[in-house]
Amino acid sequence: MKSGNLVSKFLTVLIIWNLSPQYSFSQHQPITPLQNLIRFNRIMVEDGLSNNIVNCILQDKFGFMWFGTKSGLNRYDGKSIKVYRTVWQDTTTLYINNITSLAEDNDGNLWVAAGGLQRYDRENDNFIRIPFDSTGIHGTLSGALFLEYDSSGILWIASWDGLQKFDVKNKIFTPINLGRDGIPPWGMRLDKQGNIWISSIYNGQYVRVDKTDLSHRTYTFKSHFKGKSNEWMTNVDQPSGIFIDERNTVWAYAYSGVSGFGCIFKFDWQNNSFKNVLDTSVGFAVNTMVKDSAGRMWAGTYTKGLLLVQENSKRIDSVVNSANPNSLSGMTILCSYVDRIGNVWFGTERGVSMMPRWAKPFVYYSPSNENSKYFTIGEVNAIREDSVENLWFTRHIPNIIDRLDRATGTFKHYTVPATARQLFVDIDGVLLVSSFPSPFKYDPQNDRFYKLQFHPNTWKGHYWDSFPPDDFLRESDGTKWFGYQNKFARVNKSGNNVRWYSTEDGLANLHIQWIFKDRKGTIWINPSDEGLAYYDRSRDRFVSTKEPRFHAHMVFEDSDGNFWIGSESRLKLYDRKADSIIRLFSRTDGLGPTDQGMTSVEVLGILEDNHKNIWLQTDAGIAKLNIRTFAARYYGSSDGIPAPSRNRYHVVGTGAHIKTKRNEMVFGLGASGFVMFYPDDIKDNPNMPRIVLTDFKLFNEPVKIGKDSPLKKNVLLSDSIELAYDQNEFTFEFAALDYTAPSENHYSYKLEGYDKEWVKSGNRNVAYYTNITPGEYLFQVKGSNNDGLWNEQGASVLVIISHPWWKTTWAYFGYFFIVATILFSARRYEMNRQQLKHQAELKSVEAEKLKEVDHVKTKFFANISHEFRTPLTLIEGPALQIYSGDTNMDPKENAGIIMRNAQRLLRLVCCLT
Numbered sequence: 001m002k003s004g005n006l007v008s009k010f011l012t013v014l015i016i017w018n019l020s021p022q023y024s025f026s027q028h029q030p031i032t033p034l035q036n037l038i039r040f041n042r043i044m045v046e047d048g049l050s051n052n053i054v055n056c057i058l059q060d061k062f063g064f065m066w067f068g069t070k071s072g073l074n075r076y077d078g079k080s081i082k083v084y085r086t087v088w089q090d091t092t093t094l095y096i097n098n099i100t101s102l103a104e105d106n107d108g109n110l111w112v113a114a115g116g117l118q119r120y121d122r123e124n125d126n127f128i129r130i131p132f133d134s135t136g137i138h139g140t141l142s143g144a145l146f147l148e149y150d151s152s153g154i155l156w157i158a159s160w161d162g163l164q165k166f167d168v169k170n171k172i173f174t175p176i177n178l179g180r181d182g183i184p185p186w187g188m189r190l191d192k193q194g195n196i197w198i199s200s201i202y203n204g205q206y207v208r209v210d211k212t213d214l215s216h217r218t219y220t221f222k223s224h225f226k227g228k229s230n231e232w233m234t235n236v237d238q239p240s241g242i243f244i245d246e247r248n249t250v251w252a253y254a255y256s257g258v259s260g261f262g263c264i265f266k267f268d269w270q271n272n273s274f275k276n277v278l279d280t281s282v283g284f285a286v287n288t289m290v291k292d293s294a295g296r297m298w299a300g301t302y303t304k305g306l307l308l309v310q311e312n313s314k315r316i317d318s319v320v321n322s323a324n325p326n327s328l329s330g331m332t333i334l335c336s337y338v339d340r341i342g343n344v345w346f347g348t349e350r351g352v353s354m355m356p357r358w359a360k361p362f363v364y365y366s367p368s369n370e371n372s373k374y375f376t377i378g379e380v381n382a383i384r385e386d387s388v389e390n391l392w393f394t395r396h397i398p399n400i401i402d403r404l405d406r407a408t409g410t411f412k413h414y415t416v417p418a419t420a421r422q423l424f425v426d427i428d429g430v431l432l433v434s435s436f437p438s439p440f441k442y443d444p445q446n447d448r449f450y451k452l453q454f455h456p457n458t459w460k461g462h463y464w465d466s467f468p469p470d471d472f473l474r475e476s477d478g479t480k481w482f483g484y485q486n487k488f489a490r491v492n493k494s495g496n497n498v499r500w501y502s503t504e505d506g507l508a509n510l511h512i513q514w515i516f517k518d519r520k521g522t523i524w525i526n527p528s529d530e531g532l533a534y535y536d537r538s539r540d541r542f543v544s545t546k547e548p549r550f551h552a553h554m555v556f557e558d559s560d561g562n563f564w565i566g567s568e569s570r571l572k573l574y575d576r577k578a579d580s581i582i583r584l585f586s587r588t589d590g591l592g593p594t595d596q597g598m599t600s601v602e603v604l605g606i607l608e609d610n611h612k613n614i615w616l617q618t619d620a621g622i623a624k625l626n627i628r629t630f631a632a633r634y635y636g637s638s639d640g641i642p643a644p645s646r647n648r649y650h651v652v653g654t655g656a657h658i659k660t661k662r663n664e665m666v667f668g669l670g671a672s673g674f675v676m677f678y679p680d681d682i683k684d685n686p687n688m689p690r691i692v693l694t695d696f697k698l699f700n701e702p703v704k705i706g707k708d709s710p711l712k713k714n715v716l717l718s719d720s721i722e723l724a725y726d727q728n729e730f731t732f733e734f735a736a737l738d739y740t741a742p743s744e745n746h747y748s749y750k751l752e753g754y755d756k757e758w759v760k761s762g763n764r765n766v767a768y769y770t771n772i773t774p775g776e777y778l779f780q781v782k783g784s785n786n787d788g789l790w791n792e793q794g795a796s797v798l799v800i801i802s803h804p805w806w807k808t809t810w811a812y813f814g815y816f817f818i819v820a821t822i823l824f825s826a827r828r829y830e831m832n833r834q835q836l837k838h839q840a841e842l843k844s845v846e847a848e849k850l851k852e853v854d855h856v857k858t859k860f861f862a863n864i865s866h867e868f869r870t871p872l873t874l875i876e877g878p879a880l881q882i883y884s885g886d887t888n889m890d891p892k893e894n895a896g897i898i899m900r901n902a903q904r905l906l907r908l909v910c911c912l913t
Contacts (some may be wrong), residue, residue, distance in 0.1 A: 034308060034317045034318070034319055035318075035319055035320070035322065035327070036363045036364060036365055037361070037363055038319050038355060039326045039355070039356070039359050039362075039364070039640040040326055040327060040328055040329065040346075040353040040354060040355055041326075041353070041354040041356060041739070041741075041742075042325075042326075042329045042351060042352070042353055042354075043067075043076065043081075043351055043352040043354070044329060044350065044351030044352075045351065047081065047351075048074075048080060048081035048083070049067065049069065049074055049081060049351055049352065050069050050071050050072035050073075050074055050081075050083040050085065050097075051069035051070045051071035051072060052069075052330075052348075052349060052350050052351045053069055053070040053071075053334070053349050054067050054068070054069050054334060054335065054347030054348060054351065054352055055068050055069065055070065055098075055099055055100050055101075055334055055335060055347060056068040056099060056100065056101050056102050056335050056347065057102070057335055057336070057337035057345045057347055057352070058102040058103070058104060058110070058337065059337070059339040059340060060104055060108065060110055061104065061108040062108075062690065062692060062716065062737070063340075063689075063690045063692070063737035064076065064077055064692075064737065065077075065339070065345070065739065066102055066110065067347065067352055068099025068100065068101070068102055068112070068114070069099060070097070070098050070099075071085070071097045071098070072084060072085040072094075072097050072099070073085075073094065073099050073112060073114070077692070077694050077735035077737060078735055078736065078737060078738065078739050078742030078745065079735050079742055079745075079765050080694070080733070080735075082694075082695075084127070085097050086114075091129055092121075092124075092126035092127055092128075093126065093127055094112065094114045094115075094118060094127055095114050095115035095116040095118060095129065096114050096115035096116075097114070098114060098115065099112060099113070099114045100113045100114065100145045100146065101113040101145060101146045101147040102147065103147035103148060103149040103155060104149065105149050105153070105155065105168055106149075106151065106153065108122075109122075109168075110122070111147055111149065111155060112127065112147075113145060113146065113147050113157070113159075116129065116130070116132075117129075117130040117132065117147075117157060117166070118130060122714055122716070122717065123705075123713040123714055123717055124705050124713065124714070125705055125714045130166075130171075132164075132173055145158055145159055145160070145185055146158040146159075146185055146187060146188040147188075148188055148189065148190045148196065149168075150190055150194050150211070151194075152194070153167065153168050153169055154166065154167060154168070155168050156188065156190070156196055158185035158188040158198055159185070161175075162175060162176065162177075162178060163175070163176040163178055163185075163196070163198065163209065164176065165214075176209060176214055176216075178198075178207060178209070178216055185198050185199065185200055186199045186200060186239050186240065186241060187199040187239070187240070187241035187242050188242070189242045189243060189244045189250075190244070191244050191248050191250060192244075192248040193211065193248075194211040195208055195209060195210055195211050196208070196209040196211065197209075197242050197244065197250060198242075199239035199240070199241050199242045199252065199254075200239065205218050205219065205220050205239070206218070206219040206220075206239060206242065206252055206274070207219075219273070219274060238254055238255050238285075239252065239253075239254045240253045240254055240255060240262070240285055240286050240287055240302075241253060241286075241287065241288060241289070243288070243289035243290065243291075245291045245297075246291070249266060249267070250266070250267035251264065251265070251266055251267075251277075251289050251297075252264075252265045252266075252267065252274055253265070253285075253286035253287075253289060253299065254286075255284070255285035255286070262284050262285040262286050262301070263276055263277075263278065264276070264277045264278060264286060264289070264299060264309060265277060266311075277309065277311055278309070278311075278316065284301050284302060284303065284304040285301060285302040286299045286300065286301055286302075286307075287300050287301060287302055287332070287333055287334055287335075288300040288333055288334065288335050288336040288346075289309075289336065290336035290337065290338055290344060291338070292338060292342065292344045292355070292357070293338070293342030293357055296308060297309040297310075297311065298336065298344065298346075299316075300333020300334070300335075300336055300346055300348075301331075301332070301333060302332050302333075303331050303332050304318070304320070304331060305318055305319055305320035305321065305328055305331050305333070306318065306319040306320070306328055306333055306346065307319075321350075322366070324364065324366040325366075325642075326364065326640050328346070328348070328353050329348050329350045329351045329352070329353045330348030330349045330350030330351065330353070331348070331349075331350075332348055332349040333346050333347070333348055334347045334348060334349065335347040339739070341357060341358070341687045341738075342357035342358075343355065343356050343357050343739055343740070344357070354739060356739065356740040356741070357740070358683075358684075358685040358686070358687065358740045358787075359639070359640065359740060359741075360635060360639040360640065360677075360682050360683075361677060361678070361681045361682065362622070362635065362639060362640050362641050362675050362676075362677045362682075363675065363676050363677060364640050364641065364642070364673065364674075364675045365404075365673045365674050365675070365676075366642075366672070366673040367671065367672070367673045379395060379396035379670045379671045380393055380394075380395060380396075380656050380668030380669065380670060380671075380673075380674055381394045381395065381396055381420070381421055381422065381656060381668075382394045382420075382421070382422045382423040382656055382668075383423070383656055383657065383658050383666050383668055383674065384423040384424070384425050384431065384658065385425070385658055385660050385661065386425055386429055386431055386442075386444075387425075387429025388406075388429075389406045389660065389661055389662065390403055390404060390405055390406055391403070391404040391406065391660075391666065392404075392423055392431060392442075393668070393674070394420035394421060394422065394423055394433065395420070396419070396671075399415050399416055399417060399418065399419065400413060400414070400415065400416075400420075401413075401414040401416060401420050401433065401449070402414075414449060416433070416435065416440055416449050418435040418438070419435060420433045420434070420435045420440075421434045421435055422434040422471070422472075424472055430442070433449065434472075438451050439451075471483045471512065471513065471514045471515045472515070473515040473516075473517060473523070475517065477493060478492070478493030478494075479491070479492060479493060481515050481523065483512030483513065483514065483515050483525065484510075484511075484512065485511050486510050486511060487500060487510055488500070488501045488507060488510055488512045488525070489501070499540075501542065505540075505541045505542055506533065506536075506541040506542035506543055506544065507525075507527055507533065507542050508527040508530035508531070508533065508544055509527045509530055510527070511527060512525050512526065512527060513526045513553075514526050514554055514555070516554075516555050516557075518557050518561075518563075518576075519557060519561060522534050522535065523535035524555055525542065526552045526554075526555070527544075530544070531544060531545055531552065532544070532545045532552060532555065532565075532574075533545065545579050546579045546580075552565050552566065552567055553566045553567060553568070553602075553603060553604060554566050554603075554605070554606060555574075556606035556607070556608070556614075558608050558612070558614060558627055559608060559612060560612070560627065562627060563575075563576055564606050564614060565581075566602075566603030566604065566605070566606055566616070567602070567603060568600075568602050569586075569600040569601070569602065570584045570585060570586055570600065570601065570603075571584070571585040571586075571591060571601065571603050571616065571625075572584055572585075573585075583630070585601075585625070585630075585632070586599045586600060586601055587599050587600070587601045587620070589630070589632050590623065590625075590631070590632030590633060590634055591616065591618055591620075591623040591625070591632055591634060592618055592619075592620035592621065592623065592634050592636070593620060593634065593636065601618045601619065601620065601623075602618060602619040603616055603617070603618055604617045604618065604619065604644060604656070604657075604667075605617030605656060605657030605667050605668075606657075607657060607658075607659050607665050607667075608659075609659075609663070609665070609679035609680070610663060610679070610680075611679075611680075612626070612627050612628065613625065613626055613627070613679065614626075614627055615665055615679065617644065617656075617657055617667040617668075617669075618644075619643065619644060620634070620636055620643055621634060621635055621636035621637070621639075621641045621642075621643055622634075622635045622636075622639075622641055622667060622675070623635070624679075624682070635682070638741035638743050638744045638786060639741065639786075640675075641669075641675050642669060642672045642673075643669075643672070644668075644669040644670040644672060656668035660676075662678075663678065663679070663680075664676050664677065664678055665677055665678075665679060684787035684788075684789070685738070685740050685785050685786055685787040685789065686789065687738055687740075687785060687789070688785065688789050688790075688791050689736035689737050689738035689745065689783060689784070689785050689789075689791055690736070690737045690791065691734060691735070691736055691737075691781060691782060691783045691791050691793075691794040691795045692716055692734065692735055692737060692795055693715045693716055693718075693732060693733070693734050693781070693795050693797060694715070694716070694733045694734055694735050694765075695715060695731075695732070695733035696710075696711060696715040696718075696721065696730065696731070696732060696733075697730060697731040697733075698710070698723075698727055698729065698730050698731075699729050699730075700729075700731060710722055710723050710724075710727065715732075715797070718797055719797065719798060720797060720798035720799070720800060721797060721798070721799050721800070722800045722802065723799065723800065723801045723802065724801075724802055725774050725801060725802055725803055725804040725807075726804075727801070728770070728771055728772045728773070728774075728801060729769065729770040729771065729772075730768075730769055730772075730799075731766060731767065731768045731769070732749070732766070732767045732779055732781070732797075733765060733766050733767075734747065734749070734765050734766075734767070734781045734783070734795065735765055735783075736765075736783035736784065736785065736791065738785040738786065740785065740786050741786035742786075743763055744763060744785075744786035744787075745763060745765075745783055745784060745785055745786060746760075746761075746762055746763055746783065746784045746788070747760075747761045747762070747763070747764070747765055747781060747782070747783045747784075748760050748761065748781070748782050748783075749761065749767045749779070749780065749781040749782075750779075750780050750781075751767075751769060751772075751777050751778070751779050751780075751799070752777060752778035752779075752780060753775060753776065753777040753778065754769070754772060754777055765783075767779070767781070772801060773801070774801045774802060774803040774804075774807070775800075775801060776798065776799070776800050776801075777798070777799045777800075777801070778796055778797075778798055778799070779796060779797050779798075779799055780794060780795075780796040781794050781795055781796070782794030864908065864912070867908055868905060868908060870901075871901035871902070871904045871905050871908075872901070872905070874897055874898075874900075874901040875897070875898045875901045875902060875905075877897075878893075878894030878895070878897045878898050879894075879898060881894055882894055
């Protein structure tokens, strides 16, 4: 809308200003801009943290965050927390639950100080307690407090027993004799040369131990500052700790045990002494210091929140806990840490607060009722910028107007006798307030609001219950347009002619919510719930669009002349020539989350940046839309923008969003406050997250690591998992280790061999499978950071589900052997049976043959006997005649008969042989 600068000259004719001394303002309270510039992600007990008192923080080589608390060690992956605690009589757990320090060596081993020294065994996901034996000292490191690891493989241990040097590779302890100078410790750090710095409670001393010869030197602040004009310096006798930055600057912080004042010192290497950084004390004890990736020095205090230490200007700014859910979680900062991508972590007495390096710089102002210190509670009706760039806010609460002074960053709250509805700023910078029963004007010289009175000859027929207008527009010729809940008026330049429009003038109804003038000079209005209408100057009447009726919260014309219409359910691109909606946009186009299947999006504000991007205020947050490509990007609660909260029965104001002279965008969030930002500063997170497997479950139960377990080692390190045939229901949990906005990290996974396509799980980091048949499968998962930068390589593990024993290879070999044996036996049996049958048949044949032979032989012998008998008979006769001496015979004849028959017998005998 352009009505904000269009109110000046008509009021000089229409209105007479009268001072009413009854209107005053409450004394304004300062608000530090830093408080709103910094956004924190909170991790507390309700998020799974074992205890809200966080003593130490570390990021391991895989990217996990570890939090040592008063009651347990916590591993955080952005989505879930795994807690490690001591278990009675279990030597693979922690000595005690109070974790005081963490360190990681060159091999990625995590060392833990918790009543003693222990090393985290990542492969078995448990702890190895390190026994300590040094003759003449103590038998244990029962008071291990602080750990520091140097690049040469030495773990330095500061404890109630003194300073110990532990050779990690050879597992050798060497005590360092510091006398009483370094006992007991309150902190320990290593400088770039490997020297050890210890802050000691004893006598307010800081001790530096030379790494080369293990000699030490003691620094006492009390002696260094004795005799200074500022008495608080001479009483600083309680060291709080020490910090060494990337430039090897040694920072020390201490406080007075008597006065409670604290101070910050920096070591002067040239003079070998500590010097005070600030001109005055910080007024409270500093517990920890850290420098972020931008070079800003942060100091965490005891009970007073977080300080930004600006050495050059010798000043500090504070960040404290507030009603803002994105504020610091606690006021006592116990430890600090910067991870590999520059996120700054703070351990407090109320959990962990993390300041994301790549958080979107949306500056959020939340309402507060704490003595009106911040932005007053109430729904934002309108936002305007005056001539000196201050921002003004009207609220849907009685009698309050807020001003944000851009020079000082402070709010001022003004009290007026009525509820302010709309704000208008004329071309001279005069601020006008639309309210009932009368409007107001702001007088910058007296810093007061004055009641406006109308000229008695003006506004004939005007009803006071119709005032204030919902919108106002002044044209360049001085013509003024007023839209009310039940009237619509045009006033000429001189103010003596008022034209009231009715439904007979083409208006669908008389509730005009906004007035808009496009680049061609056409006046557009929005009769409530009746679409659009434009003013036909030639006929002095309004023409409604042919487009079906829709409720338009506002119309915005971009730099290319496109009309964008915001409604209760969609963003619409309107073609004026065709009088039609040519494109609709919803949540599915990127204008908001699609949780629970929601697709509609209510558009409450529209602005354009200098790069032709449309910025939208929706019921879900803020969205950016490229008008060339229609690519959209949504920003919501994870980016520090709460969803707008407003009374849906209250009229939607058209002025609750502006683009300032500084090219900032300001969007009112209803009762949630407001947000402001520079569009060019909203950049994507460039860090590709590492994807890791964090847990493996069978039948929704965690799987213990062991020789007889499917998990032989931590799933994080596993290349394969072997399961029995009946272990076919399993779950994988995984994480993208980017902590900027973990809830916005997205995932896709696939079980190769089972899933045909990648499963897009959104921000859900669990994959569940059931009734998986035996075989080999490759589980793969990939993920993105909060701005959609994907790690396509991801993580993977081979899942082998064995077949049941009756389906194994050996079983099949057995089956083959048994079947072969059966077949062989059957074959052998059949062959034996056939052989026996053959033998029987052979015997039968042989018997028959023998019988036949016997018959033949009998016949043969009968025949032979016959054959023999005949010649023998013939021989016998002549032989008897010869023997008897028969004279009648012829001997020669008988001899011939005998000879012939004998030869015959001889032939028969030869035939037999």
